[in-house]
Each structure stands twice: as C-alpha cells, then as structure tokens.
Amino acid sequence: MNQFKPINDQDIQYFKTIIGEQFVSGDPEVLKNYSKDETPDETLRLLPEVVIKPTTNKEIQLITRYCFEKNIAITPRGAGSGLSGGSIPAYGGVVLSLERMNRILEIDIENLIVVVEPGVITNDINRQLKSYGLFYAGYPMSLETCQIGGNVAENAGGGKAVKYGVTGHYVRGVEFVTASGDLVHFGGKIYKDVSAYDIVHLMVGSEGTLGIITKIYLKVIPLPRERIVLLAPFDDVNQALRLPVILLKEMAVVPTSLEFMNHESLDFTYNYCNRSYPFPEAKSHILVEIDGDDEDRVFSLSEKIGNRLFDMGAKEVYMADNSVLIEEIWKMRRAVPEAIHLALPLEMNEDISLPIQKIGDLLLIVEKLSQQYHLFSPVYGHIGDGNLHVTLAPKRKKDWRKDEPVIRKTFYGKVKELGGVLSGEHGVGLKRKNYLSQFYSLEEINLMRNIKKAFDPKGILNPGKIFPDSE
Numbered sequence: 001m002n003q004f005k006p007i008n009d010q011d012i013q014y015f016k017t018i019i020g021e022q023f024v025s026g027d028p029e030v031l032k033n034y035s036k037d038e039t040p041d042e043t044l045r046l047l048p049e050v051v052i053k054p055t056t057n058k059e060i061q062l063i064t065r066y067c068f069e070k071n072i073a074i075t076p077r078g079a080g081s082g083l084s085g086g087s088i089p090a091y092g093g094v095v096l097s098l099e100r101m102n103r104i105l106e107i108d109i110e111n112l113i114v115v116v117e118p119g120v121i122t123n124d125i126n127r128q129l130k131s132y133g134l135f136y137a138g139y140p141m142s143l144e145t146c147q148i149g150g151n152v153a154e155n156a157g158g159g160k161a162v163k164y165g166v167t168g169h170y171v172r173g174v175e176f177v178t179a180s181g182d183l184v185h186f187g188g189k190i191y192k193d194v195s196a197y198d199i200v201h202l203m204v205g206s207e208g209t210l211g212i213i214t215k216i217y218l219k220v221i222p223l224p225r226e227r228i229v230l231l232a233p234f235d236d237v238n239q240a241l242r243l244p245v246i247l248l249k250e251m252a253v254v255p256t257s258l259e260f261m262n263h264e265s266l267d268f269t270y271n272y273c274n275r276s277y278p279f280p281e282a283k284s285h286i287l288v289e290i291d292g293d294d295e296d297r298v299f300s301l302s303e304k305i306g307n308r309l310f311d312m313g314a315k316e317v318y319m320a321d322n323s324v325l326i327e328e329i330w331k332m333r334r335a336v337p338e339a340i341h342l343a344l345p346l347e348m349n350e351d352i353s354l355p356i357q358k359i360g361d362l363l364l365i366v367e368k369l370s371q372q373y374h375l376f377s378p379v380y381g382h383i384g385d386g387n388l389h390v391t392l393a394p395k396r397k398k399d400w401r402k403d404e405p406v407i408r409k410t411f412y413g414k415v416k417e418l419g420g421v422l423s424g425e426h427g428v429g430l431k432r433k434n435y436l437s438q439f440y441s442l443e444e445i446n447l448m449r450n451i452k453k454a455f456d457p458k459g460i461l462n463p464g465k466i467f468p469d470s471e
Helices: 009-019 028-033 057-070 122-132 148-154 199-203 243-250 263-273 295-312 323-343 356-373 397-417 433-438 442-455
Strands: 050-052 074-077 094-097 104-108 113-116 171-177 183-187 212-219 226-234 257-262 284-292 318-320 348-350 379-382 387-394
Touching (some): 028 050, 057 212, 122 148, 171 199, 257 263, 263 323, 348 397, 433 442
Antiparallel strands (some): 104 113, 113 212, 171 212, 226 284, 257 379
16 A cells, blocks of 8 residues: 655645645645545545645646655546546545646647647637637537546547547647656647657546646537437337447448437436426437538438438437527436436446447346346446446445445446446546456556556555556
C-alpha cells in the first residue's frame, strides 16, 4: 500500500503562496463536497486533506513538483460528474480541481481545431462553435455539466458514438504536467503523426493516473443542418435488437444514434418525469437519429428506416422532424439514469461494452440474475455500438451487502465470456478496480502497471485507481 505524507500547515501555506489563500481550502464542508462524484455507492466517499484550484499550468507545475518531492497524493478533478469514483481521493492528500481552467483558448476555423483548457463545460464548446457552423462531436450524455478534461480522462462516449465515435476520436493534442512537475506537449493542430509513440491517445482514458492535462486540441467538424429522430415501441425485444445489423449491414446506414430502453428503465423514468412515451406498456423502445445536410435525403432515409421498423414488428413509429419534438424525445432518454438512481439508491450500476450480436444473450443473463436474486433490472444504452447500462438493485435490501459482490463477480464473468469488457465509457476508477483481473491476465495488468510507473514513479497521481489492490 502506498504510504503518502499527510498534509500539514506548512504544506498548506506553500500552496497558498502559489495560487492565493482563497483557492486553497481545508474547510470541512468543502472537503465533503470534493469527497465524491456521481457514483451512487455511499461507501465511496473519501475526504481529501485540502482542495486546490489552480488557474495556470505554471501553478500546476509548482504544486505537482512540491507534491512529488514530499510524496503527497494528488487527485485531479473536473466536474465530479463521473460514475466510477475516478475523482474520489482514495488516499486523502490534494484534490486538484481544474474548474477554474475554463477558457476556450482558440477556435481555428481554417484547421478545424479548437484549443481548450480542461475545465471548460463540454456543451459550452458547441455553443461557441455553432455560429461558425461547426461542432465537437464527442457527445457525452452529461454534456451540460461535464468538463472536457474529464471527458478526455475517461474517453467518454455517449449517444452519438455509433456515427461520430468517442472523445478520443477528436483529441489531436494534449499538454500536461508530469508527476515530477515537467510541462510536456504532444500533438497539436495535426491529423497524422507517427513520429513517436502515440502519447496523446495514451493520455486519453488514463483517468488522471499518468499526468495532469492542462490544454487539449480538439478536432471539430461541420454541423449537420438536418436531424430527424424516430421512436419505436416493441413488444418483442429480440426483434428490436435486430436493428443494428439491419441498419448497419442490410441498409448500409450509419445512424447518428441508436438507443435501447427496456420497459423497466422507462417505467422509472415515466414516474420521474410524470409523463411517458407512447405505448408505455411496450417491452422496449428504440430511438434512432439520422442527421445530414440534405433535407430530402435525411427525410427519405428516415422514411425507409420507419418502414423497416414496422416490418420488424414495431407497434408504431413516431417521427420528430423539428427541434422541439426532437428535444422532447431526447429529454426523456437523458432522464433515464437519474430516474433509476432516485428510485433505486442502493444499486449496482454498470456500463459494460460487448459485441453487438451478444446483447440479447446479455439480457438473458440479466433476467436470470434478476430472478435468482430478486432484483430490479432496468437496462438501457447505446445498442449501435454495444455499450449497455445495466442496473441491478435489490427488491429485498437485507441481503444486498452479502449478495452484491457475488452478483457483480458473476455478472462480469458472463460479460467476459461474451467477449465484453469491464467499462465502455465510465471508466474503472475506484469502483471497478478489484474486478480488472477478471478481464486481464496478471501479465497484462503488470504491463499496464509498468506504464504507470514510467510516468509516475512515486505513484502520486490519482493513486488507488484502475489497478487491483492485490493480484
């Protein structure tokens, strides 16, 4: 176990001389606010010793160099909107909040690159880009609250990944501070670079364990002028799950979004929103979005998809072709996770990713576990790319603490058998680290540990994340 130096008054005084007294806090209420993220598990609440809010890369260098010399743990933090415990300070120490580094530094419309600091709210990027007819397509579902630095740290995905890909597709360069306090820069306003190791994309998804990102270069693309959303209720879930293959293979169509919501997930959402989709009794609903620049083509394609949905057994197909109706459909979909969490505060919330054709098998496994352990089992997610959000929660709470580790281990084992992985977009963090060995061999984990050690020889950057406590 890592033995980090506890923070004392001398350390706090040093931090204050760097960034000012008002941006260094040991107030108990402040520490409490930075002891958690959006992970529902109440046991994942760990207090930092101090919260520091720098605003320049130079300040971060000085803080990091000091912590490296003194062996003080640093937990980088964005908005705290993560779902894996990635920004929770497992070993106390410093929480380094990047919320004040919130500037959009440059919009380069000729090179189609936007340069941002890590604390920028992701949706603010697109608000700024809209007037240029551009957008950043790395679209996490929490885009109104999450920060771009956190998106990069987790390689966030979302509802448009089936067409546009995840965060890493758009990261062209990063500047970051190393564990020892050096400022380094890789990539930039370029689209190809094989002149060295791909450090840029090693940083993407590294969960703050390899360096503290201070600047990000993002590729942006033209904003589609037309959007149509289709909503289709199904009573036969297996028929609904055929849609990815029908669209992607048979029709050679890549939708912008392809979302699945089972009845149980929507039932909680209907209660939360006090309204419902049409046919609320349906076993599942499918949401399809199509976008493009040619209005006639987008409409024609949507009509063809709608007809195909009827052929597959959809009870009805609803088409939204203006921004108000589109937002009404998406608003309900975005409400699903919050609705589930409020209804089921005691839960096992997972975001596994697996081959698209194995989704039906996974739903059978979820059903079996639900019956065996008397569980609620709302399921929703991005079936276009095989990333599902599965919640398992007890109907009888008295046995949950005993059953939950067994259920989790069994569930992960079945996901692995289906060719799936531990997390599709939320990350490993603190929450899932002790299950990493179900998916990777000792040799594979040791290889990743060695990468971590090369970047962070003392292990001060976001310690206690990703890797198991013991093999």
